[in-house]
Amino acid sequence: MSSKDKIKQKYNNFAKYYDLGTFLFEILFFKRYRKSLLKEAKGKILEIGSGTGKNLFYYPKNSNLTLTDFSPNMLEIAKKRAQKLRIEANFKIADSERLPFKNKSFDTVIDTLGLCTYPNPISSLKEMKRVLKDNGNIILIEHGLSNNKTIQKIQNKREEKHKNELGCSLIRDYTEIIVKSKLKIISMKRKFFEIFYLIKVKK
Numbered sequence: 001m002s003s004k005d006k007i008k009q010k011y012n013n014f015a016k017y018y019d020l021g022t023f024l025f026e027i028l029f030f031k032r033y034r035k036s037l038l039k040e041a042k043g044k045i046l047e048i049g050s051g052t053g054k055n056l057f058y059y060p061k062n063s064n065l066t067l068t069d070f071s072p073n074m075l076e077i078a079k080k081r082a083q084k085l086r087i088e089a090n091f092k093i094a095d096s097e098r099l100p101f102k103n104k105s106f107d108t109v110i111d112t113l114g115l116c117t118y119p120n121p122i123s124s125l126k127e128m129k130r131v132l133k134d135n136g137n138i139i140l141i142e143h144g145l146s147n148n149k150t151i152q153k154i155q156n157k158r159e160e161k162h163k164n165e166l167g168c169s170l171i172r173d174y175t176e177i178i179v180k181s182k183l184k185i186i187s188m189k190r191k192f193f194e195i196f197y198l199i200k201v202k203k
Contacts, residue, residue, distance in 0.1 A: 003119050004095070007167035008070050011051075011117075015073035018052055026054065029191070033141050033198055034058045034112065040200075041139060043107025046131060048096050048124070049114025053078030056087055065089035066106075070096065096124040101131045112141040115177070116168045125181035129203055138183065140199040144172040147194045174199065 014021070022030075038058040047055060050067035051074050059065060067082075067089050069075040075091055082089050094100055096111075096118050109128045115121040128138050146152055155170040162170050174197045178185055186200040 004070070007117055007119070010167045011071035012073040015052065015071060015077055018074065018077075019054075029196060030054070030113070030141065033191070033196065037139050037141060037198060037200075038110065040137070041108040041110060043133075043136070044105065045108045045110065046099075046101070046106040047110040047112075048094075048099070048128065049111055049117070050075065050078050051113070053081040055110065055112055056081055056085055056089070059087075066092065066101075068092045068094035068096075068099070070094065097127055099127045099131055103130055104133045105131045107133055107136045109136070109138045110140075111138070113143065115140065115142050115174065116144065116170070116172060117166075121172060121177050122181045125178065125183060129181065129183055132203060134203060136202070137186065138199075138201045140174070140197065140201070142172075142174050142197045142199070143195055144170070144174050144197055147190070151193045151195065 034055055035058050038055055039060060041059055041063065044064045045059065045066065047065065047067045050069050053067065067078055069078065072093055075093060079091050092100065096114065097120055109132050111128065115124065118124045132138060145155060159170050162168060178201055183201040183203065186202055189198040190196065191198065
């Protein structure tokens with residue numbers, strides 16, 4: 001089984017527990033991060049790694065939304081959430097490294113807490129860049145390597161176990177990853193011991 005298939009299997013297996021498992025972090029951190037950044041999404045919006053659809057609460061009203069995820073079970077929960085919220089959106093199972101969309105199709109591309117799980121985050125960002133219009137923006141909310149040396153030690157110690165259990169890396173440096181993907185950083189804020197990255201980039 002490939003690394004991608006293993007990650008898909010992990011998220012299919014705990015899709016129904018995902019919201020409960022992340023509830024505390026959502027309340028303490030991610031709710032306000034999503035609210036702050038996603039209000040800036042505009043035009044034709046693509047969300048990659050949409051998971052259970054937690055971002056649906058925070059998009060501007062009547063947004064033109066397309067949501068993708070690699071896990072069918074996660075995406076099914078997102079569909080039900082959209083129906084409950086009476087939000088119209090397109091849903092598509094898709095690999096972040098091979099998006100099924102034409103070049104320059106979207107005004108805004110969103111990825112929240114997804115880059116930590118993609119086997120090749122640079123390839124995923126290059127795909128986001130490919131489907132983004134020339135004047136568009138990519139909005140990212142991620143968790144990764146802290147600049148705090150003590151936190152780094154904890155992250156490095158837990159990395160292997162965390163990645164095996166959840167298919168998610170704790171130690172990715174998104175500044176470096178974005179530079180390697182040939183994207184330009186518009187803004188970047190670091191939160192909570194600089195573990196959380198709030199980022200806007202463009203071509």
